[in-house]
Amino acid sequence: MAIVRMRKLDMxxxxxxxxxxxxALQRTGAVEVALHKxxxxxxxxxxxxxxxxxxxxxxxxxxxxxxxxxxxxxxxxGMKSTAVKDGFDVSYSEFISINDKKAEIDQTIERIRLLTxxxxxxxxxxxKANKEKESAGVYSALSLPFTAFLDTAxxxxxxxxxxxxxxxxxxxALEQIELCAVEVLHETNEEKLLFITAxxxxxxxxxxxxxxxxxxxxxxRGTQTGKEIYQxxxxxxxxxxxxxxxxxxxxxxxxxxxxxxxxYSDYLDFLLEKQETSxxxxxxxxxxxxxxxxxxxxxxxxxxxxxKSCPTVYFEFSxxxxxxxxxxxxxxxxxxxxxxxDTYDFYTDEDEVY
Numbered sequence: 001m002a003i004v005r006m007r008k009l010d011m012x013x014x015x016x017x018x019x020x021x022x023x024a025l026q027r028t029g030a031v032e033v034a035l036h037k038x039x040x041x042x043x044x045x046x047x048x049x050x051x052x053x054x055x056x057x058x059x060x061x062x063x064x065x066x067x068x069x070x071x072x073x074x075x076x077x078g079m080k081s082t083a084v085k086d087g088f089d090v091s092y093s094e095f096i097s098i099n100d101k102k103a104e105i106d107q108t109i110e111r112i113r114l115l116t117x118x119x120x121x122x123x124x125x126x127x128k129a130n131k132e133k134e135s136a137g138v139y140s141a142l143s144l145p146f147t148a149f150l151d152t153a154x155x156x157x158x159x160x161x162x163x164x165x166x167x168x169x170x171x172x173a174l175e176q177i178e179l180c181a182v183e184v185l186h187e188t189n190e191e192k193l194l195f196i197t198a199x200x201x202x203x204x205x206x207x208x209x210x211x212x213x214x215x216x217x218x219x220x221r222g223t224q225t226g227k228e229i230y231q232x233x234x235x236x237x238x239x240x241x242x243x244x245x246x247x248x249x250x251x252x253x254x255x256x257x258x259x260x261x262x263x264y265s266d267y268l269d270f271l272l273e274k275q276e277t278s279x280x281x282x283x284x285x286x287x288x289x290x291x292x293x294x295x296x297x298x299x300x301x302x303x304x305x306x307x308k309s310c311p312t313v314y315f316e317f318s319x320x321x322x323x324x325x326x327x328x329x330x331x332x333x334x335x336x337x338x339x340x341x342d343t344y345d346f347y348t349d350e351d352e353v354y
Contacts, residue, residue, distance in 0.1 A: 009291065012096075012313070013314065014288075017310050021313060030295055052272060067258060119247045122240055137230060140226055141185065145222070146221055147223055149195060157197050161193050163192075164189065173213070174196060
């Protein structure tokens with residue numbers, strides 16, 4: 001008659017992995033699934049369900065944000081990707097005790113939130129700076145201050161741009177007006193910078209021609225030159241680019257927190273689901289819990305089968321506690337049992353120790 005010492009297996013897995021897990025355990029032929037007690041797998045504090053759900057969403061958002069940021073950083077640098085949300089080993093005890101690190105995790109989440117907020121603000125400023133630089137580009141060749149392009153007592157002065165595709169037509173139309181002169185000061189692929197002077201007696205006619213071709217007046221005033229304004233735009237753009245790089249590097253430093261956030265995110269899903277169900281196999285939309293017993297000699301076999309079939313499952317082997325033992329003072333070993341597939345004959349008056 002075979003009598004052996006037993007080991008306890010505790011497991012947490014995603015619901016969609018249930019069949020895979022059970023099939024793996026069945027293949028070993030050495031595992032007996034046990035009924036969970038209400039206090040099994042640690043005491044879960046009673047909390048407001050909706051508040052916990054909202055908190056869990058914030059944790060998952062922080063995790064996704066960090067993974068994406070790290071992945072983008074590594075791709076940009078040509079580095080091997082390390083921002084993996086799954087695929088690492090996690091013990092059952094580490095999973096269940098992860099809530100002890102809540103304060104540390106909350107600090108990481110807040111850090112991610114602040115960095116993300118600053119990056120978004122900087123990106124918005126960078127977009128604005130890019131547009132300002134683009135607008136100033138056509139004025140970048142001007143070495144005279146904008147005060148040199150003002151009206152005089154008898155002339156009307158207009159400095160501004162038109163689309164390159166209509167610039168020739170604008171010039172021809174203006175040249176038809178007496179007492180009006182036009183000069184192309186600079187051009188880009190899309191625009192041409194024009195300076196128009198006209199006697200005030202023909203100012204209305206000149207303005208009408210310019211309006212018909214979509215002429216845009218220069219937005220700059222004062223003693224600065226177009227070149228100086230363009231250089232200032234470049235410096236502003238570079239400053240925001242450097243700030244953004246610094247924020248991205250600060251975010252990348254947090255990459256080692258991905259593992260902890262992933263475990264904690266799964267743990268919060270586990271808390272949410274445990275409040276709703278309590279069965280021998282606690283199946284939910286996200287997770288299920290399982291407790292089972294197996295012979296000591298079968299531990300490695302069961303472990304290998306679990307890892308091979310479902311590597312993302314959280315599990316741990318441990319010695320059964322006194323509470324796990326059956327009520328039998330004559331039992332020599334904890335949770336000794338007769339093992340499948342061996343067959344034994346039992347009699348009503350037989351002592352199980354012998």
